Amino acid sequence: MSLFGKKQIDTAAVTYISYAGETRQVAVPIGDSVMEGAIKNGIDGIVAECGGACQCATCHVYVDEAFLGLLNPMQEDEDEMLNTTRCPRRPNSRLGCQIPVTKQLDGLIVRTPEAQQ
Amino acid sequence: MKQDGVVIVGAGQAGFQVAASLRMEGFEEPIALIGDEPSLPYQRPPLSKGFMLGKQDIEGTALRPLAFYENHRIELVTGTKVTGIDRMSRAVSVASGRNLRYDTLVLAVGARNRMLPVKGAELDGVCYLRTDAEAVEIRQRLEQARDVVVIGGGFIGLEMAAAACALGKSVRVLEVQSRLMPRVVSQILSDFYRDVHTGQGVGISLGVSLSEIRGDQGKVSEVVLSDGSRWPADLVLVGIGVVPNIELAREAGLGVANGIVVDEQLRTEDESIYAIGDCADHPNPFAGGRVRIESVQNAVDQAKCIAAAIVGRAENYRAVPWFWTDQFDIKLQMAGLSSGHDRVVARGEPESRKFSAFYFREGRLAAVDSVNRPGDHLAARKLIGAGTEITPEQAGDPSVDLKSLVG
Numbered sequence: 001m002s003l004f005g006k007k008q009i010d011t012a013a014v015t016y017i018s019y020a021g022e023t024r025q026v027a028v029p030i031g032d033s034v035m036e037g038a039i040k041n042g043i044d045g046i047v048a049e050c051g052g053a054c055q056c057a058t059c060h061v062y063v064d065e066a067f068l069g070l071l072n073p074m075q076e077d078e079d080e081m082l083n084t085t086r087c088p089r090r091p092n093s094r095l096g097c098q099i100p101v102t103k104q105l106d107g108l109i110v111r112t113p114e115a116q117q
Numbered sequence: 118m119k120q121d122g123v124v125i126v127g128a129g130q131a132g133f134q135v136a137a138s139l140r141m142e143g144f145e146e147p148i149a150l151i152g153d154e155p156s157l158p159y160q161r162p163p164l165s166k167g168f169m170l171g172k173q174d175i176e177g178t179a180l181r182p183l184a185f186y187e188n189h190r191i192e193l194v195t196g197t198k199v200t201g202i203d204r205m206s207r208a209v210s211v212a213s214g215r216n217l218r219y220d221t222l223v224l225a226v227g228a229r230n231r232m233l234p235v236k237g238a239e240l241d242g243v244c245y246l247r248t249d250a251e252a253v254e255i256r257q258r259l260e261q262a263r264d265v266v267v268i269g270g271g272f273i274g275l276e277m278a279a280a281a282c283a284l285g286k287s288v289r290v291l292e293v294q295s296r297l298m299p300r301v302v303s304q305i306l307s308d309f310y311r312d313v314h315t316g317q318g319v320g321i322s323l324g325v326s327l328s329e330i331r332g333d334q335g336k337v338s339e340v341v342l343s344d345g346s347r348w349p350a351d352l353v354l355v356g357i358g359v360v361p362n363i364e365l366a367r368e369a370g371l372g373v374a375n376g377i378v379v380d381e382q383l384r385t386e387d388e389s390i391y392a393i394g395d396c397a398d399h400p401n402p403f404a405g406g407r408v409r410i411e412s413v414q415n416a417v418d419q420a421k422c423i424a425a426a427i428v429g430r431a432e433n434y435r436a437v438p439w440f441w442t443d444q445f446d447i448k449l450q451m452a453g454l455s456s457g458h459d460r461v462v463a464r465g466e467p468e469s470r471k472f473s474a475f476y477f478r479e480g481r482l483a484a485v486d487s488v489n490r491p492g493d494h495l496a497a498r499k500l501i502g503a504g505t506e507i508t509p510e511q512a513g514d515p516s517v518d519l520k521s522l523v524g
Contacts, residue, residue, distance in 0.1 A: 019463065039181075040182055040185070042185070042188075049413075049414070049417060050178075050413065050441070051160045051413065052163065053163075053166075053443070054448075054491075055448075055450060055491075056495075057491075057495055062234075063127060066510055076489075077448060077489070077491050079491040080490070080491045081491045081492065081495060083492055083520070084491075084495035084520065085497060094182060097427045
């Protein structure tokens with residue numbers, strides 16, 4: 001039993017593929033971000049220095065093309081920060097903290113870059 | 118033989134990060150993380166931002182779920198105050214009477230709010246923000262409040278003012294200095310933020326000093342200034358800075374000054390004891406001297422620095438300081454430390470609400486404050502960290518690509 005009482009939470013499956021090719025699929029609560037899904041499950045490859053405030057660009061991910069059309073649109077600050085990531089920006093680059101997980105994103109696949117810092 | 122492992126006093130951002138980083142480093146010995154608050158370790162920045170605005174729930178501020186600590190064999194001791202350190206036998210005692218032995222002790226004891234030294238400060242409705250519990254209380258009180266007076270025009274005060282304003286309250290900020298955020302930013306930023314707040318309807322009073330807070334039947338009713346002017350208030354939010362928690366270290370005979378005194382590797386004079394985060398008075402190459410820094414970045418990077426040292430990779434602490442504040446739709450990001458600067462150059466126009474201020478000290482770039490220019494901020498962190506030469510003319514010329522200067 002959890003100390004804090006069990007709530008039934010809807011989740012979506014998100015698969016994280018590391019630069020080395022290691023694959024992990026985890027259940028991320030709807031509303032949590034792709035970054036939080038990684039941090040809370042101890043997935044390396046995402047640093048998230050600022051804790052999800054869109055300040056540091058260390059949660060850079062490459063989103064599988066099949067899901068690009070289902071993502072929330074990118075805001076200006078995320079767009080600008082993606083120009084300064086450690087690894088090259090690609091057309092499918094996003095910051096994990098700016099992608100809230102939705103039911104539609106169930107099955108989402110993201111790849112993490114070789115380095116974040 | 119080592120076997121008592123690491124005891125961490127303080128379960129805020131810094132203390133948490135030491136535990137997490139030690140396990141990531143492959144450290145196998147016991148880790149105890151002791152905090153005096155009842156919650157799971159959590160992030161403080163959202164308390165005055167996303168949470169206060171109702172965009173984030175309080176559970177969402179937890180740094181990790183409970184299972185993380187179990188899975189990583191981190192003994193999390195919450196709601197528990199450490200009462201003393203016995204350096205001879207290498208043990209800390211906690212309020213319950215229990216003793217925890219250590220090979221390495223980490224003091225990540227943080228800071229506490231500076232209390233308002235005026236008559237009436239004890240009235241119901243005078244609130245401070247540091248903990249999650251305080252944030253929840255302020256959020257509840259904001260529901261009922263009509264007239265909010267914020268005392269202190271620093272980051273926390275202005276973030277609370279912005280949130281209260283966004284929630285439709287009448288808000289007045291009182292600042293004793295002649296400009297906003299005087300400790301951290303220059304005049305150009307102070308003026309910009311005064312315009313942002315007044316443009317949203319927040320009243321700003323600069324260069325004023327408090328006389329007293331008056332109440333009605335124990336509840337706050339108005340704030341009186343030394344010039345006799347009065348501001349009605351049913352909620353007073355105080356953000357006038359913090360004082361480091363040095364008492365535990367001092368009672369253990371460790372050196373204290375503007376915090377717990379540590380060396381370049383964040384060690385106290387007792388080689389088994391480190392101090393990190395808000396409480397650590399440390400030599401910082403970007404300050405050109407000793408400094409105490411209250412920020413997430415400093416907490417996290419100092420934690421990582423000593424976790425590496427504990428597993429045998431001791432190095433001097435030399436991470437570039439950076440900070441941020443969100444107020445209304447304006448993102449301010451600061452890189453480096455601007456104290457002692459002798460020249461400020463603007464890149465972009467404040468009127469465009471996208472600009473950066475570059476601070477030079479003796480001809481070298483010391484710090485950059487960026488408003489809605491996150492690209493400048495990230496480039497600045499690299500430039501300052503690498504000590505890259507950049508002239509004031511280059512800094513002020515938006516056609517110069519900062520990224521291209523980063524070596």
